[in-house]
Amino acid sequence: MKKIILLLLIMPAISSAQLKNTIKKAISKTPTVSAIDISNALKEALDKGIKKQVVKLTQEDGFYKNELVKIVLPEELQKVDTRLRQIGLSSLADEGILLLNRAAEDAVKEATPIFVDAIKNMTFTDAKNIVLGQENAATNYLQSTTSVALYASFNPVIKNSLAKVGAEKIWNQIITKYNGIPLVKKINPDLAEYTTNKTLVGVYKMIALEEKEIRTNLTSRNSDLLKKVFALQDKK
Known part of the structure; x- marks a missing residue:
């Protein structure tokens, strides 16, 4: 069984055909662990992570x-x-950056149910493609199935959050002061859209880190299913 887990999660550098044949042989020798178990364990691990x-x-x-x-x-x-720091307005610039991050932290609270739905809707074929895929296959799957919904969920929250914490006022001050500097090109960026997109980038970056953990750390499993599928590294 350990051979199955190592093959699925560490992805040794052998051809796809060789890997599939080896998995079939390994599963046939350990009939108590089915392909469905592996699929469900992956879903559980992703959900927790x-x-x-x-x-x-x-x-x-x-x-x-x-x-x-x-x-x-x-x-x-x-x-x-x-330019703001050059004219002694470092604190204003720092506050503007802080408020963008506060809005992101507020928005991500909306993410959990969207990811949970994506994992629940994962088919056996999806799970198989993930465990046999590249090291970021799960992240890519979640990005393809959740990014539209996450953007739609994050954007209004970020807009409201920027207004709630006074970020709009701060950024209006920042941009007004900057635009008032002689000879500079005037700007008026859409900070809500920018912050939403950066929030999405951050979320998927952390998911990628978690996927790496799922694929390589076989000891942090705390359910019967995860132990059954992942935590048999002590057996030969």
Whole structure:
């Protein structure tokens, strides 16, 4: 059984045909673990892992103090940040960045049910393609099945959050001050759309990290099904 798990989750560098033949032989020798068990275990592991990562991102500073996903200013506003700091408005620039991340943390609270539905709707073929696929196959699957729904869910929350925490006022001040500097090109970016897209990038980045954990760490399993499928590394 250990051979099945290592083949499915660590993905050794052999051809697809060789891998499938080896899996069939391994399963035939361990009839108590079926392909359905493997599919269900993958769903369970993804469900637990995604919920864990979503909780992290929704906490205060889940985005702001996580350098992997922290939202920084869009390229067109980088020069705004620089000029504001040059004229002694560093605190205003810092507050503007903080509020973008606070909006993202607020929005991600909407993500869990969308991911849960995507996992529940995963077919056996989807699961098989994931375990036999590339190291980011699960992330790619979730991105393809949830990105539209997540954007639709995140965007209004981010708009409301930016208004609620006073970000619109702060950014109006920032942009007004910048646009008032002589000879600069005037700007008026859509910060809600920018923040929504960056929030999506951050969510999928954390899911990719969790997928790596699922594929390589076979010891952190705490249910009968996960133990049955994943935690037999002590058996030869």
